[in-house]
Amino acid sequence: MTAGPQNPGDTAERQGSLSRSLWHRFVRWDLASVSIALALICGVLLVLVPAFRSAYNLRALGFTIAVTGVVALAQVCVLSVGQFNLALTAMGAMIGLLTGWMMQDLGLAYPLAIALGIAFGCLTGAVQGAIIVRTGINPFIVSLALAAAYFGAMLGLSRGASYNQLPPAFVALGRASILGVPLLLVISLVVAAAVTILFQRSVGGRQLLATGANPRAALMSGIATNRMIVTAHILSGGLAGIAAVMLVARLGSAQPSLGSEWLLPSFAAPVLGGTLLTGGRVLVAGTYLGALLLAIIANGLVLFGVSAYWYQTLLGILLLAALAVDRGRQSYVLRNQL
């Protein structure tokens, strides 16, 4: 599929065909833009800021990526069918508080509380998917409305309380390491592997992608598209639950503000990594590279002593720039018929 073999007779083309074909292969690579950005920023930080390499800092990065990655995957599941989940933040806050409440006030064993929390996440996702499919109301509006409803219900029931006396064994999970790698990062990567297998290898995953790529065509091919949409939202809710539990373990407390900053990264990380907003195309590895890029930029700003307030500006500009660059890359590929 490289340029060289396609024009075997053209000797002028052959000259420097190795570097050219490498370039072409690179340009066609979906993760080209995000990889270059990552390499540049990592290079700068490695050279200029010694603290970047410290074990402490790398561990902090690992924790951040672990949570952001799962949050982004929660969005990816819905993006795969071409929809958005704006209720992700509210789901995270609600599940986090619920898990904290079950452990602290009900005294449930933490594995049970975790399982119930994640199951509840699936339930909220199922409600959202069912409303979208059954009523036909614009999915954007449904998730916006449910975000408010979930958040309001959570505040109304908890009265703004937070839970700080969590079981020590549970909090220890958030600090544990396996061979120096944070346990949360290991869990996050296992989740990522499962989601990859789902989309790459399983029939259900392929049907999700087909639904996102072209709902009509998918329906004509005998895929129960409505069921796929509900499934995507259930997966999204479950992953939001996993992310919320991870964050509670990491912070050692459950607060209503949990997840309030998830929304933009949940879109930015997948989009930076080549996942399409319009559905039908999902790149899990790219999503993690995107999450890594976001985490390293936030980390770099802290190391350079820049006010954290500017992070949001940079995040917004970066997202737009990345999208524009990737558009340029795609049109370059199309124009030159690579």
Added chain:
Amino acid sequence: MSLPRPLLPDAAVPEAPVRRRFTGGPSGAAIAVVVLAVILAVAAPKFVSLDNFQVIAYSVANLAVVAFAQMAVLAAGGMDLSVGAIGGLSAVVVGGLMEAFKVPPALAIVAGLTVGGLGGALNGFLVVRTGLSAFIVTLATASAFTGLNLGLTSGQPFYYLPDSFKAIGSWTLAGIPGLLLVMLAVGAALWFVFSRVGLGRQILAVGANPRAAELGGVPVNRSRIVVHALAGFLAAFAGIILTARLGVAQPTIGNDWLLSSFAAPIIGGTLLSGGYLSVPGVIAGALLLTLVANGLIQLNIDPYWTQLFSGLMILAAGGIDRLRALNLQRVERAERFALANDPAARRKDA
């Protein structure tokens, strides 16, 4: 066609009478407002009082202007998630100019409105030039504007605003809050633009059917940029009048605008799919949202629940929007069917 100046070929202009009949406009929201007001008047003794009416009026004035911004973009078939961010940024720009640089209020307000308009125009430019969805563009710019706001202010409000500026927020005319009148004037101007001015009609045509509009000679890209700039301007306007009323330029202004900016237009009949808007509907929607929040307080219900009710209301409004769209489709299909099967109608059409 009952349009005063048919600027566009018929294909680009939605059949006004059909749309009006089946999209209902503000009537549903207005009925809900009346019912709720009567219930509250009976159930909550303090609801009917001049003080409470003024509180409601100030709240509606601000909310309606925010919702006008979203309404305009929705009518053009887009959306703007950055209304709150632009409102907050403009508020601190105005506050900062007056407090730190001693700029006269009038000039500071002009600067704030310019910032809002430019921010909106940037949104529109990015949507048009990159071909990305308005959703992701405005999600990103919202983050950028909020960061700019917090970076410039370090999260600190501007407290020392000139009295002449604060007076904008507190003047009344025969007991009616001035800001309510200002909001009504803005609404009237928008109604005029969207029903009588070529540019407004073009924006609606783009929202109804961008392809048809383009074939009909409407400058689609320009209309999109203009409507985003208009939304930015209105968001800035809302941020500035809120600052004047509060007497403090807080960086957090606009943080909680997103939900209500969508809720009020949708409750008031503006179509999510674009092409139709109703200015009185937006005002009725804003009034309904405000009455619910106010009613919860009057009935001594925990304000924590407000968001739950807002969420359920917007869901209900989304359902009504869906029913309207289905109804509209059915009518259009029936009319097409009648046209195709009725030789007389076909001859008349030709």
